[in-house]
Amino acid sequence: MIETRPRSRKSPYPLWFFIPAAIIYGVLFLVPTVSSLWFSLTRWDLSTAEFIGLENFQQFFSEPFLVRGLVNTLIYAVTTSGLKTVCGLLLAVLLTSNIFARGFLRTLVFFPVLVSTIGIGITFTVMMHPTKGIINVTLETLGIPGPGWLTNPALALFSVALVDLWKGVGLATLIFIAGLAAISPDYYEAARIDGATRLQQFFRVTLPLVRPATVTVVTLSLIGGLRSFDLIWAMTRGGPGFSSDVIASVIYKQYQAGFYGLSTAGNVILFALIAAIILPLTLWLNRRGVEE
Amino acid sequence: MRSIRPYVTGAIALAVAAVIFVMPFVFVALQAVKSKSEASRLDFELPAQWLFWDNLVAVFKARDYQLVLAYFNSTLITVVSVTILILLSAMVGYVMQRRKTAWNRVASIALFMGLMMPPAVVPTIGLLQDIGLFKTMTGMILIQVAYNLSFSTLLYRSFISTIPRDLDEAALIDGAKPRQIFFRVILPLLKPVTVTNIVVQSIAIFNDFTNPLYYLPGKENVTVQLTLYNFQSMYTSQYNLLFMNILLVTIPPLIVFIFFNRQIVAGMTSGAVKG
Numbered sequence: 001m002i003e004t005r006p007r008s009r010k011s012p013y014p015l016w017f018f019i020p021a022a023i024i025y026g027v028l029f030l031v032p033t034v035s036s037l038w039f040s041l042t043r044w045d046l047s048t049a050e051f052i053g054l055e056n057f058q059q060f061f062s063e064p065f066l067v068r069g070l071v072n073t074l075i076y077a078v079t080t081s082g083l084k085t086v087c088g089l090l091l092a093v094l095l096t097s098n099i100f101a102r103g104f105l106r107t108l109v110f111f112p113v114l115v116s117t118i119g120i121g122i123t124f125t126v127m128m129h130p131t132k133g134i135i136n137v138t139l140e141t142l143g144i145p146g147p148g149w150l151t152n153p154a155l156a157l158f159s160v161a162l163v164d165l166w167k168g169v170g171l172a173t174l175i176f177i178a179g180l181a182a183i184s185p186d187y188y189e190a191a192r193i194d195g196a197t198r199l200q201q202f203f204r205v206t207l208p209l210v211r212p213a214t215v216t217v218v219t220l221s222l223i224g225g226l227r228s229f230d231l232i233w234a235m236t237r238g239g240p241g242f243s244s245d246v247i248a249s250v251i252y253k254q255y256q257a258g259f260y261g262l263s264t265a266g267n268v269i270l271f272a273l274i275a276a277i278i279l280p281l282t283l284w285l286n287r288r289g290v291e292e
Numbered sequence: 293m294r295s296i297r298p299y300v301t302g303a304i305a306l307a308v309a310a311v312i313f314v315m316p317f318v319f320v321a322l323q324a325v326k327s328k329s330e331a332s333r334l335d336f337e338l339p340a341q342w343l344f345w346d347n348l349v350a351v352f353k354a355r356d357y358q359l360v361l362a363y364f365n366s367t368l369i370t371v372v373s374v375t376i377l378i379l380l381s382a383m384v385g386y387v388m389q390r391r392k393t394a395w396n397r398v399a400s401i402a403l404f405m406g407l408m409m410p411p412a413v414v415p416t417i418g419l420l421q422d423i424g425l426f427k428t429m430t431g432m433i434l435i436q437v438a439y440n441l442s443f444s445t446l447l448y449r450s451f452i453s454t455i456p457r458d459l460d461e462a463a464l465i466d467g468a469k470p471r472q473i474f475f476r477v478i479l480p481l482l483k484p485v486t487v488t489n490i491v492v493q494s495i496a497i498f499n500d501f502t503n504p505l506y507y508l509p510g511k512e513n514v515t516v517q518l519t520l521y522n523f524q525s526m527y528t529s530q531y532n533l534l535f536m537n538i539l540l541v542t543i544p545p546l547i548v549f550i551f552f553n554r555q556i557v558a559g560m561t562s563g564a565v566k567g
Contacts, residue, residue: 010470011391011470012460012470012473013386013387013391014387014470014471015387015393015395017383017384017386017387017474018383018387018395020380020383021381021383021445024380024441025402025438025441027438028416028419028434028435028437028438029406029438030402030405031415032416032418033411033415035412035415035419036414039415039418046418094301094305098298099298100299100302101302101305101306104306105302105305108314109313110557111313112313114495114545114546114556115499115542116499116501116520116542117499117501118517118520118521118524119320119520119538119541120316122524122538123316123319123320124316126334126531127316129334132333132334134335166313223407234524251413251414252505252506255414255506263413264412264415267410267412267413267414270410271409271410271412274410275408278408
């Protein structure tokens, strides 16, 4: 009897396909995210939560080392994102031009993307050792006194950012290579006929036309930079002092110390920071894209 | 002049890339085969004795064969969570792309959030404790599925748009049930993007450090990235073993990379630029 129902009324694309994913995602991602808004307002020991209003946030913004983490997060995200965009584009231009061993070079640049971040962090920590590390030993033989890459508080965060660039530039390069491949050679042909120099071709043809890839790289690397934890943790543990602490490492430290409410407040601040930066940026970048 | 230029630029690029991108790996490999005292100098000298095998055995034996357990745990987490991820995200991507309902908007927002927002760790730990999955492999696997679902679904959704709807309709006319259309007709056609997904996600999950650190504490639950982290403090006087461990952890992604280089590149770029 059920078979007599006309088939055409039932969609061949069943909505229950959403259900298993929705349950896992809803329970393990959405529920904690939403409940973090409540727990950030409490003094919490994982079993009982006592409502204390905005005290956690007050504490967060009155502790200089926590505010330092917030500022460092911004510096780190902007530095790594900027470096990855610029270096990624330049590498992509080089690796799409007619050079020897192009395929091999692409492979070489991309491989660190796949390697364990902790492994890379440990390796570079050793290589950046102030006296024994090979970076400073090499600099010394060239007559340049090497700095304390990770021991100098003014430098530690940027040293980690450089390693982040080393690890992540391959992905940026790859995205730019895909973007460059989508540009029709006719544009360059026309530019050459008009007598444009190589530099003019880059700024007037390549740069505007590779825009979708640029948007992707900037957005991806900004989000990555704002959330960044493992590399910083492997290399400096936020030190020396609190000089390379970022929000993600602050969240971990407060969690370890048992300040669950404060740790969750850190998480909420990170949500807010990402939303405040990425949402307007995405809207702005996409709107400009449509107008063209 | 014109004909040698590519070679000159290429040679310079190769030399620079060798220093910047190859040297760190050579450094790791070199320390891994040295004796304890030679490795502690942290230089590029070749070892007097190549102790590859000795160091390998020593790393595996350390802390009651912890590394063996870690490899087992990491592999289990990776294989099971990637399998679930593939199945669920293909299903979601398929219906999202084919059937336009109000739920699509909800799903799109959820996807976007998943890509952008960091997980709220401590509330998640509280929740896992409540449902009895904290410090369990099941909990870790479900977490990996939840956190990586968005990216996978995005890849599937854009790929499914390239498969003509006529195929679904033909199968429907032939009397296939909706479930059969997906599993028998669509899923096999998704193979290229499935391979990309498997490769990208297994590397991400195998290399994940942060989530096991939070959700899977305990000696018996150790993963390879956590052994590395634990060994870092333990082996500060035994750099040879520390670097042997790094070398071992780098080998699985290297193998994957050698076999699937092209798929990774194709998948990453199509997902990234169109998405």
